[in-house]
Amino acid sequence: MPSKILPVLAIWLLLRPAWSQSTGATDPGYNCTSTQSCWPTTSEWQALNTSVDGNLFATVPWAAPCYSSSGHYNSAQCSVIADNYANSTARSSIYGACETLNWETCSGTGCALESLDPSLPPLFQTCSLGSLATYYVAVQNADHVAATINFAREYNVRLTIKNTGHDYLGRSTAPNSLAVWTYNLQDMIYHETFTASNCPAANGKNIGEIGAGVQAAAAYTFFETYNMNVVGGNEGTVGLAGGFGQGGGHGIFGPSYGLMVDNAVEFDVVTADGKLRTINECNDPDLFWAMRGGGGGTYAVLTAYRFQLHPAIPINVFAFKASFSLLSSSSTLTSIMTAHANNQTNWSNNNVSGHAYYFPDQVEMYLVLPYNDDGAQLKSLTSEFQTFLTNDTSLTITQNNYTTYPTYSEFLALTQAIANRLTPGGDFEVIASRLLPRDLFATPSNVSALVDAVITGMQTNENVLDYFSKVPTQVIMTTPANHPDTQNATGLNPAWRTALWHLVYSSGWVKGISDFISDPITTTALAAVDPVKALTVGGGAYVNEAHFEEPEWEETFFGSKYDTLLGIKNQYDPTHLFDCFKCVGWRGANE
Numbered sequence: 001m002p003s004k005i006l007p008v009l010a011i012w013l014l015l016r017p018a019w020s021q022s023t024g025a026t027d028p029g030y031n032c033t034s035t036q037s038c039w040p041t042t043s044e045w046q047a048l049n050t051s052v053d054g055n056l057f058a059t060v061p062w063a064a065p066c067y068s069s070s071g072h073y074n075s076a077q078c079s080v081i082a083d084n085y086a087n088s089t090a091r092s093s094i095y096g097a098c099e100t101l102n103w104e105t106c107s108g109t110g111c112a113l114e115s116l117d118p119s120l121p122p123l124f125q126t127c128s129l130g131s132l133a134t135y136y137v138a139v140q141n142a143d144h145v146a147a148t149i150n151f152a153r154e155y156n157v158r159l160t161i162k163n164t165g166h167d168y169l170g171r172s173t174a175p176n177s178l179a180v181w182t183y184n185l186q187d188m189i190y191h192e193t194f195t196a197s198n199c200p201a202a203n204g205k206n207i208g209e210i211g212a213g214v215q216a217a218a219a220y221t222f223f224e225t226y227n228m229n230v231v232g233g234n235e236g237t238v239g240l241a242g243g244f245g246q247g248g249g250h251g252i253f254g255p256s257y258g259l260m261v262d263n264a265v266e267f268d269v270v271t272a273d274g275k276l277r278t279i280n281e282c283n284d285p286d287l288f289w290a291m292r293g294g295g296g297g298t299y300a301v302l303t304a305y306r307f308q309l310h311p312a313i314p315i316n317v318f319a320f321k322a323s324f325s326l327l328s329s330s331s332t333l334t335s336i337m338t339a340h341a342n343n344q345t346n347w348s349n350n351n352v353s354g355h356a357y358y359f360p361d362q363v364e365m366y367l368v369l370p371y372n373d374d375g376a377q378l379k380s381l382t383s384e385f386q387t388f389l390t391n392d393t394s395l396t397i398t399q400n401n402y403t404t405y406p407t408y409s410e411f412l413a414l415t416q417a418i419a420n421r422l423t424p425g426g427d428f429e430v431i432a433s434r435l436l437p438r439d440l441f442a443t444p445s446n447v448s449a450l451v452d453a454v455i456t457g458m459q460t461n462e463n464v465l466d467y468f469s470k471v472p473t474q475v476i477m478t479t480p481a482n483h484p485d486t487q488n489a490t491g492l493n494p495a496w497r498t499a500l501w502h503l504v505y506s507s508g509w510v511k512g513i514s515d516f517i518s519d520p521i522t523t524t525a526l527a528a529v530d531p532v533k534a535l536t537v538g539g540g541a542y543v544n545e546a547h548f549e550e551p552e553w554e555e556t557f558f559g560s561k562y563d564t565l566l567g568i569k570n571q572y573d574p575t576h577l578f579d580c581f582k583c584v585g586w587r588g589a590n591e
């Protein structure tokens with residue numbers, strides 16, 4: 001650097017705006033598109049392909065074989081795709097699809113099929129990329145990640161990171177981008193004794209290690225062979241190390257062991273400067289803290305995730321299912337949900353978690369306790385509640401039993417089947433959620449206000465949906481209720497720490513219908529959370545399972561951690577190479 005510009009730089013450093021605080025680097029926009037002269041030439045793409053050992057690919061949407069003009073038409077392949085259209089395993093195994101159609105498509109363009117009958121003629125006139133990246137690199141190692149990052153930086157091209165494509169806010173895809181696709185990073189290692197990198201404080205026992213592409217079911221099975229459980233979720237195709245493990249990661253072990261981020265020990269990452277780093281509480285501790293809960297896609301590309309395992313334990317389940325008349329919907333829902341809420345503090349304190357699905361004329365509930373007995377503990381904690389339900393003559397009960405699953409994999413077969421039935425892939429989905437704190441369960445009048453708010457929201461949500469179907473309102477009891485993070489070890493939204501319920505309204509549609517129909521559905525789903533928001537002013541929602549139009553997203557998704565997270569973002573990614581929608585540091589639609 002010529003010395004004569006130093007005085008200028010010194011003045012500029014004093015006056016620099018907050019967003020460029022640590023390095024003074026500027027943001028080139030990462031907005032070069034394929035129609036512009038800045039877009040890399042064919043030979044430049046080939047050079048990237050060489051540097052990633054031939055793993056660069058032009059994106060082909062999954063259903064391209066079903067579109068006659070796509071250049072990929074193939075009726076045999078098309079019928080296999082149509083048969084698997086709602087199959088999340090199939091969807092997550094290729095780059096050119098997402099879990100929901102919203103983020104595969106873009107404003108009425110894309111390459112989708114009809115969700116209810118995928119064998120019908122395709123949804124759009126022509127097959128286009130929709131929201132998918134133009135090119136993706138099927139990375140096989142961290143060096144491929146670094147080469148991809150360096151290329152995107154050099155050519156001012158938007159970089160996206162896609163793992164399984166489950167993100168409800170569409171953060172794993174963006175048009176005109178170059179994608180890092182982590183599917184092939186499938187390594188799994190069990191460390192009976194673990195030595196952290198330059199960090200004796202982080203040494204431990206029974207540490208699991210997974211590559212960024214490992215999906216939940218595979219991890220559960222693998223570590224079970226060592227008699228170990230993973231703090232995972234209730235569905236097998238979600239990626240544990242990506243959005244799940246960086247944004248929270250809740251499952252039935254939440255009350256017992258906290259969330260996935262609470263169990264994180266060490267990560268291998270590649271930062272925006274292309275540097276490979278092993279980070280933990282000693283090395284780049286701020287970055288490690290931010291990536292433990294501050295959201296995926298924001299600070300660096302993670303390639304390996306190391307985390308605490310827990311001795312395998314039987315999973316006890318109380319399963320209950322009943323239907324009731326729509327005529328008594330409001331009073332029956334109020335009665336059951338009140339009893340549920342009255343018990344919640346006791347259950348959470350005693351490590352009972354699980355899922356309840358409330359419908360206008362049906363309730364389906366799974367109360368879950370990981371506990372080393374024959375189910376007696378769960379029975380004693382839930383027997384009054386069971387008696388209450390069984391005694392309710394307005395219910396037609398179709399399931400009402402206790403089961404002990406010897407392993408988590410066997411338990412997953414239960415929750416996976418429920419997820420396939422109630423939350424399948426391959427349609428257009430919108431959800432809206434809120435974390436509901438302990439205080440709302442304290443007194444009968446608090447519970448009454450809470451139950452009224454939840455049911456009012458359900459009714460609002462359903463009003464616009466009668467032509468679609470009845471959708472479940474999920475009361476998820478997997479919060480880290482006994483893990484307050486008093487040491488500030490994670491960047492997780494503090495609203496999780498006091499929550500007993502993660503309440504999720506679901507909505508959606510099944511065709512590429514016009515905005516005239518989809519906009520009211522989307523807006524109504526967001527309005528459904530208004531009553532519980534009124535009870536939780538300044539409260540939060542789970543960044544991974546929320547409405548994409550959530551207005552005060554900084555406060556809602558990150559709470560009081562936002563400013564610290566933003567400072568760390570700006571330090572490690574000063575030019576905003578990793579920006580994603582409503583992630584820390586996102587500056588709006590026009591960036």
Ligand SMILES: Cc1cc2nc3c(=O)[nH]c(=O)nc-3n(C[C@H](O)[C@H](O)[C@H](O)COP(=O)(O)OP(=O)(O)OC[C@H]3O[C@@H](n4cnc5c(N)ncnc54)[C@H](O)[C@@H]3O)c2cc1C
Nearest residue numbers: 163164165166167171233234239242243244250296297302
């Ligand atoms: C059917 C279903 C069931 C679910 N069940 C649960 C549940 O039980 N518990 C729970 O907590 N959540 C659950 N979720 C939500 C889930 O946590 C999020 O969808 C999450 O974003 C998935 O992460 P992913 O990496 O698999 O998905 P992706 O959509 O591929 O990625 C999500 C985000 O993480 C980023 N990302 C991915 N990989 C990396 C990486 N290696 N480095 C940096 N950034 C990365 C992406 O850019 C994107 O921003 C569920 C979702 C669905 C659709």
Ligand SMILES: *[C@@H]1O[C@H](CO)[C@@H](O)[C@H](O)[C@H]1NC(C)=O
Nearest residue numbers: 027028029030031032036591
């Ligand atoms: C790209 O982003 C930069 C920086 O924000 C901006 O100056 C430029 O106008 C953008 N280019 C286009 C084509 O939008």
Ligand SMILES: *[C@@H]1O[C@H](CO)[C@@H](O)[C@H](O)[C@H]1NC(C)=O
Nearest residue numbers: 045049053054055056057058
């Ligand atoms: C990259 O190289 C591989 C292997 O030669 C090839 O199959 C692939 O089509 C190339 N990608 C592009 C975009 O040309």
Ligand SMILES: *[C@@H]1O[C@H](CO)[C@@H](O)[C@H](O)[C@H]1NC(C)=O
Nearest residue numbers: 083084087088089090091093
């Ligand atoms: C879902 O897809 C996967 C991968 O393509 C396949 O192995 C599996 O059999 C499919 N499941 C069902 C129920 O068809």
Ligand SMILES: *[C@@H]1O[C@H](CO)[C@@H](O)[C@H](O)[C@H]1NC(C)=O
Nearest residue numbers: 255256257348349350351482
């Ligand atoms: C909840 O689970 C944790 C982890 O197993 C255990 O330490 C704690 O004692 C349990 N709490 C109760 C009330 O059983």
Ligand SMILES: *[C@@H]1O[C@H](CO)[C@@H](O)[C@H](O)[C@H]1NC(C)=O
Nearest residue numbers: 285286289290488489490564
């Ligand atoms: C929490 O930890 C982060 C990361 O080390 C730190 O930057 C922040 O100041 C801490 N916050 C509080 C309130 O201590």
Ligand SMILES: *[C@@H]1O[C@H](CO)[C@@H](O)[C@H](O)[C@H]1NC(C)=O
Nearest residue numbers: 339340342343346384385388
């Ligand atoms: C659980 O709910 C049942 C039914 O309302 C009630 O009888 C019981 O007292 C509740 N238990 C607790 C601990 O609140």
Ligand SMILES: *[C@@H]1O[C@H](CO)[C@@H](O)[C@H](O)[C@H]1NC(C)=O
Nearest residue numbers: 346347349350380381382384
């Ligand atoms: C929870 O409920 C059980 C069963 O009713 C009771 O024995 C126990 O004392 C309660 N625990 C708490 C913490 O309220």
Ligand SMILES: *[C@@H]1O[C@H](CO)[C@@H](O)[C@H](O)[C@H]1NC(C)=O
Nearest residue numbers: 384387388389390391392393
């Ligand atoms: C059972 O229901 C009857 C009315 O139908 C009610 O009087 C009684 O208190 C209920 N018992 C329990 C244990 O809830």
Ligand SMILES: *[C@@H]1O[C@H](CO)[C@@H](O)[C@H](O)[C@H]1NC(C)=O
Nearest residue numbers: 317319398399400401403414
């Ligand atoms: C008992 O509940 C389990 C869910 O845990 C369910 O799969 C099973 O079918 C139920 N059995 C009966 C007899 O209802």
Ligand SMILES: *[C@@H]1O[C@H](CO)[C@@H](O)[C@H](O)[C@H]1NC(C)=O
Nearest residue numbers: 439440442443445446449535
């Ligand atoms: C709980 O109810 C009391 C009155 O019984 C009220 O003062 C308090 O604000 C309520 N708490 C919440 C979190 O709504």
